[in-house]
Amino acid sequence: MSDFSKRLSALREQKGWTKTYVAKQIGLTSMQTYANYEYGRREPDFETTKKLANLFNVSTDYLLGRTAPDEDRNTADLADDDTIFTFEGKPIPEQDLEYMKRLLRGGRK
Incomplete structure (x- = not known):
């Protein structure tokens, strides 16, 4: 088998x-x-x-x-600087990306 x-x-x-x-x-x-x-x-x-x-x-x-x-599934790490995050086909500005990272970390820097 x-x-x-x-x-x-x-x-x-x-x-x-x-x-x-x-x-x-x-x-x-x-x-x-x-x-x-x-x-x-x-x-x-x-x-x-x-x-x-x-x-x-x-x-x-x-x-x-x-x-x-x-x-099994591909995942992107937020710490990976080579990853380009987009929203509605446009790159997310760095300041917004930093804010999103803080939110995902529970408010920690």
């Missing part, structure tokens, strides 16, 4: 969902097709993999065994 199959099965079981439920949610007409993903007999195409990741709220990298669950 591949990492993909194991993770897919574990995620479904954690949610308490049936194979039929998952198959319907991602638009498959046959539960057996989805079951074959869990059994490692078949692999989904890219689009189906994306649908599964969205359904289970994980990244495709996680499903493919490349990351741990806590590394």
Whole structure:
């Protein structure tokens, strides 16, 4: 059984969902097709993999065994000076950004 199959099965079981439920949610007409993903007999195409990741709220990298669950989503650290924060497509002015950082820290500098 591949990492993909194991993770897919574990995620479904954690949610308490049936194979039929998952198959319907991602638009498959046959539960057996989805079951074959869990059994490692078949692999989904890219689009189906994306649908599964969205359904289970994980990244495709996680499903493919490349990351741990806590590394799953990309996050930006406010301390990273290379990150450009925007609002409505415009860069946030430095003074506003400093104010937002203080708010997020609970008022501390």
